[in-house]
Amino acid sequence: MEKIFKGAAIFLDRSDINTDEIIPAKYLTEVTKEALKPYLLEDLKLDGFDPKGEKLKNARVVVSRQNFGCGSSREHAPWVFEVNGVHTIIAESYARIFRQNMFNGGMLAIELPKADIDALFAMDAEGDVSIAVDVDAQVITARCGADERKFNFAISEFDKALVKAGGWVEFADARY
Amino acid sequence: MGQTIAEKIFDSHLRDEPFAGTKVLNLDRVLCHEITTPVAIADLEWRGKDRVFDSSKIKAVIDHVTPSKDSKTALQAKMLRDWARRHKLQDFFDVGQNGVCHALFPEKGYIRPGFTVIMGDSHTCTHGAFGAFAAGVGTTDLEVGILKGVCAFREPATIRVNLEGALPQGVYAKDVILYVIGQLGVNGATDRVLEFVGPVVDAMTMEARMTLCNMAIEAGGTCGICMPDMVTVNYLWPFIQDDYASKEAALEDFKRWHSDADADYDQVITFDLSSLEPQVTYDYKPDCVKPVGQMAGTAVDQIYIGTCTNGRIEDLRIAAAILKGKTIAPTVRGIVSPATPRIFRTALDEGIIQIFMDAGFCVTNPTCGACLGMSNGVLAEGEVCASTSNRNFNGRMGKGGMVHLMSPATAAATAVAGVITDARTM
Structure with a gap:
């Protein structure tokens, strides 16, 4: 599946969002990624959040706080984002396996400093935010109405190569 | 270097x-x-x-x-x-x-x-x-x-x-x-x-x-x-x-x-562990840990002994030594899952399965079972399990359930008493 790193953003204002909240364990008996699609963030504990709402349905980018994707190693968590068209997550920090699973699938788990995350949340308070990621230039462009802001981000050469290749299977298959 | x-x-x-x-x-x-x-x-x-x-x-x-x-x-x-x-x-x-x-x-x-x-x-x-x-x-x-x-x-x-x-x-x-x-x-x-x-x-x-x-x-x-x-x-x-x-x-x-x-x-x-007490978790994260004495008396509904953490023969021997000649409290149900067929056989040969069954435990086949609430031993809303497993996340063993992690010894003592109990006091 072609990965798209831009579009409407949804802001999840909480740290430690875990993989059980992203995709509950009872759905791990599914054997296809597509079957997970209806259950994205079904158990997320966050005031005002509606897992069946238009905001999540239209989202292509997720912005959140610290230690995103903590909990189990299930790759079902990145997959349920993937099949719902969310290929970019921007947060202050991640749990190790979730972060690796995102890049292994050719998707982005971008880390920004707290000040930049705060600035993005401040834009969200003003209205709908759209975000576009330029992986080569390592720049995030966020727009809210006429307001436009740019943020530089760091990404390892390996992670960038995984995104370029389309994922770890493609990278490894071409190289080993 | x-x-x-x-x-x-x-x-x-x-x-x-x-x-x-x-x-x-x-x-x-x-x-x-x-x-x-x-x-x-x-x-x-x-x-x-x-x-x-x-x-x-x-x-x-x-x-x-x-x-x-x-x-x-x-x-x-x-x-x-x-x-x-x-x-x-x-x-x-x-x-x-x-x-x-x-x-x-x-x-x-x-x-x-x-x-x-x-x-x-x-x-x-x-x-x-x-x-x-x-x-x-x-x-x-x-x-x-x-x-x-x-x-x-x-x-x-x-x-x-x-x-x-x-x-x-x-x-x-x-x-x-x-x-x-x-x-x-x-x-x-x-x-x-x-x-x-x-x-x-x-x-x-x-x-x-x-x-x-x-x-x-x-x-x-x-x-x-x-x-x-x-x-x-x-x-x-x-x-x-x-x-x-x-x-x-x-x-x-x-x-x-x-x-x-x-x-x-x-x-x-x-860490100097010479005076370490048996440990038990509270709440929904595995770093929420207290000495057993501070958790003693907490009522439980289910005891689960098994898993990749504590389902080996040594674990079953320790639990059986405490359960021998006793029965579990009428308010609890006990489940033991020997982690492999070989462990199951050894436990049979040593009379350990007999001790568990005499005590009132259900003995299951080797499986991950109740640990992640995917098959047997799932908790109902509001129920509490004393478990030798490794995760106490919210909903881990069933939606709305609470899991307290502990050693096989503490789990066995808890089964007999019906409340979290320090095995050293039995």
């Missing part, structure tokens, strides 16, 4: 360093179960790459939901079974021969000092007890492991955990690891290897070391690891006796995996 055991294993298995800081390692073992492997199999088929890098190094088991409980889990089992047959895996364990992966694979002698091991399961860190680098991974890493026999890791930083003193009577490896996690926190070892050393580890059996390493992930650790010694040699001897002239020769060989005295550590932490 010397090296840690993890650095030595990385150096000896380095296949490629595509970018600075990224180490692609050759794998000695790729372990598979029926929950995370079928999607990898389906993806390999879809890509037209339905191959395995080495059918002798890939081991597979159906363990999470077995025998299958419904059509979906039957399909997961069938996909793994068909794939194992198609590729002629030398070692695949189906109903009747299957058991909990992190108990079964070590018991078969598959894990050796200096090995690299991955599995699509976060408790793969268990196998570090043998002096191996063993890490839980996602399904894509597993898929590449199956196809190419490699996996990428960042340079391993290590936290050395010195476990000093001697454990008091009635205090076990489970209490040690719960205490360590309580001290480190659930993020305390993220992106780190936890290297366990000191007299407490030296005195532990392999079973106890597996319990210790099993929960490294609950502190965020990539792997738990112990240095191979004569305890390791004795455990592995039936599998390696043709490779070495003597046990001493095997030990000499294994010593090449010991961390050097001048190795560089991210952190060095020391």
Whole structure:
């Protein structure tokens, strides 16, 4: 599946969002990624959040706080984002396996400093935010109405190569 | 500058360093179960790459939901079974021969000092007890492991955990690891290897070391690891006796995996465990830990003894010693799951199964079962379980349930009393 790193953003204002909240364990008996699609963030504990709402349905980018994707190693968590068209997550920090699973699938788990995350949340308070990621230039462009802001981000050469290749299977298959 | 055991294993298995800081390692073992492997199999088929890098190094088991409980889990089992047959895996364990992966694979002698091991399961860190680098991974890493026999890791930083003193009577490896996690926190070892050393580890059996390493992930650790010694040699001897002239020769060989005295550590932490109390968790994170005395009297509905943490023969012996001649409280139900068929047989031969049944326990087949609420032993809303497993997350054993993690001794005492109880008082 072609990965798209831009579009409407949804802001999840909480740290430690875990993989059980992203995709509950009872759905791990599914054997296809597509079957997970209806259950994205079904158990997320966050005031005002509606897992069946238009905001999540239209989202292509997720912005959140610290230690995103903590909990189990299930790759079902990145997959349920993937099949719902969310290929970019921007947060202050991640749990190790979730972060690796995102890049292994050719998707982005971008880390920004707290000040930049705060600035993005401040834009969200003003209205709908759209975000576009330029992986080569390592720049995030966020727009809210006429307001436009740019943020530089760091990404390892390996992670960038995984995104370029389309994922770890493609990278490894071409190289080993 | 010397090296840690993890650095030595990385150096000896380095296949490629595509970018600075990224180490692609050759794998000695790729372990598979029926929950995370079928999607990898389906993806390999879809890509037209339905191959395995080495059918002798890939081991597979159906363990999470077995025998299958419904059509979906039957399909997961069938996909793994068909794939194992198609590729002629030398070692695949189906109903009747299957058991909990992190108990079964070590018991078969598959894990050796200096090995690299991955599995699509976060408790793969268990196998570090043998002096191996063993890490839980996602399904894509597993898929590449199956196809190419490699996996990428960042340079391993290590936290050395010195476990000093001697454990008091009635205090076990489970209490040690719960205490360590309580001290480190659930993020305390993220992106780190936890290297366990000191007299407490030296005195532990392999079973106890597996319990210790099993929960490294609950502190965020990539792997738990112990240095191979004569305890390791004795455990592995039936599998390696043709490779070495003597046990001493095997030990000499294994010593090449010991961390050097001048190795560089991210952190060095020391705990004196001479006065450690049995530990029990509260709340929904494994670092929420208290001495059993502070939790005593908490009512429970279910007792669960088993899992990759505490379902081995030593664990069953400890619980049975407390249960012998007693019955469990009428307010609780007890479930025991010997982790492998061999453990089950040994428990039968030693009269341990008889003791559990006389006490009123339900004895299940070897399976992950209740631990993650996927098959038997699921809790109802508001129910409480005293469990020898490794995770107490909200909903882990059933939506709205509460899980208190503890040793087999504490779980057995709690079964008899019906409330959380210090086994040393019985």
